[in-house]
Amino acid sequence: MVNPAASENVFAGGSILSIKIGFLFNHDSIHQISHTAPIISEIARMGGHVTVIASSRTQIEHLTKIMGDVADVEFVHIDIGRVAKAVDVLARQIIPFRRIASLRENLKLFSSFDALVVPETTSALLKSHFGLKQLKLIYLPHGAGDRSVGFRDVTRHFDLVLLPGTKTRDRMLERDLIRPDSHAVVGYPKFDLIDLTDRKRFFDNDRPTVLYNPHFDPRLSSWWDMGLPVLEWFARQDRYNLIFAPHIMLFRRRFHTSVEHRKLRHRISIPEKYRHLPHILIDEGSSHSVDMSYTRSADIYLGDVSSQVYEWIHQPRSCIFLNAHAAQWQDNPNYAHWELGQVIDRIADLPAALEKACTLDEVFRTRQTKAFELTFSLQPDRSSAQRAAEAIISFLSSGSVPRDLETV
Incomplete structure (x- = not known):
């Protein structure tokens, strides 16, 4: 044959x-x-x-x-x-x-x-x-x-x-x-298609831009328990831009199920009030959310368990991870990427984490560089x-x- x-x-x-x-x-x-x-x-x-x-x-x-x-x-x-x-x-x-x-x-x-x-x-x-x-x-x-x-x-x-x-x-x-x-x-092979040095501009100002990139897994994602508070916090402040670009599958279904984690949840929708703010870009699943446009262009990564964080660290930059499911993540290979930035358990800790993230800690820079080499x-x-x-x-x-x- x-x-x-x-x-x-x-x-x-x-x-x-x-x-x-x-x-x-x-x-x-x-x-x-x-x-x-x-x-x-x-x-x-x-x-x-x-x-x-x-x-x-x-x-x-x-x-x-x-x-x-x-x-x-x-x-x-x-x-x-x-x-x-x-x-x-x-x-x-x-x-x-x-x-x-x-x-x-x-x-x-x-x-x-x-x-x-x-x-x-x-x-x-x-x-x-x-x-x-x-x-x-x-x-x-x-x-x-x-x-x-x-x-x-x-x-x-x-x-x-x-x-x-x-x-x-x-x-x-x-x-x-x-x-x-x-x-x-x-x-x-995905990297073969992309100019990793190309950085698009999505806002008409010089504020730091945060990419919020929650996953769709109903147990591991931060969207269900922290997502709307994240949007609300960014809506009320004037220091940062926010790109909300979750995993492209999050808004493709009304219900998300995880056989692995035995979890089924109804997906939360985005209130209309967040869609027309000049410092917030909401993308529920365009081609920009899969071609690294956002991971190349933002300054701070905010997420949970998406593999996009490894595309993000092609250029070492600050990361913040939302632990919305009380994960015991230290020394756990399923959360190895959480070693590449700050991990917070409460929205109340977000302002301080963002302040710290404006300058990339050298420890995290070293970890990200090594992780990228091992991953790719x-x-x-x-x-x-x-x-x-x-x-x-x-x-x-x-x-x-x-x-x-x-x-x-």
Whole structure:
């Protein structure tokens, strides 16, 4: 099914058309796309033919926008039947029903590929429940955070796991989630798309700008118990600007459920009074919330458990973390990022924390620099997408990855 000589052909500039590779984007939103899209262009450049499979027209539009014109890439839009759509009208407010239905109702298409590259773990159902045992599943996590949800047993269903750096690799190896010959450290392809030095201006003044970036997890997020008090505090003061840009999924559902933490909560809406203040920008899910526009441009990060904090520290800056769920976070790998800034338990402590955050503590600067290096294995002479493409082709051709990508 796969040509054993394909890897040699790739690096010699020859043909790899015998390998059928699909890139699957099966989500309600666009935030996962940038993590694997750059790899598509690299495989095409190497001579491969890629099929992009997306479960919504919005995802296809975003893909073509960020990729531009790429030869030898086919786009396929998958859909679900009328019965599944009817069920999804109610179910989607609580569970990712459509994503699962999209997998189940398109098995014939998926079985036609040698491999599928995915940025999420729901696709593991293709092997674990839907019988596609021969399909090679290749997983690149969409983010590089510390939450326990990123280190679950489901990872074992993937044939190849592409990782951003040694931090994630070592933690997965420790839990036996990956094998030495079934993973590669490739860096962070999302960075390939972005000019990290570009800093947009969102306010017409010189005040320090705070980015409030709560997660959507109903147990771990600060939004439910601290979010509105945060907005109220910023609304009443005149020293700081505020960008409120939560995880893009927070306002996509009315209810959020966490199977892992056994929690279900109704999402709180934003009062209209906060939407028209000149020093507050509210973004419930535009492309700016996923393309690092805000993490590149703000001065102080205010959040909880989002992996975006690791994108934030590409340029060391002050962080404040809201402990709204009484977490015992010290020496806990699920909260390793809380070592990179101040942690507060009450809104009453926010003014003092912000005052301190106006100057980055050197201890935190050192920690952030080290954390960035452990989280993202970046190389000046080779892009992350190129490394990922080489790992994929080598694995599909010979069953192993280049040795340097295992040990980086």
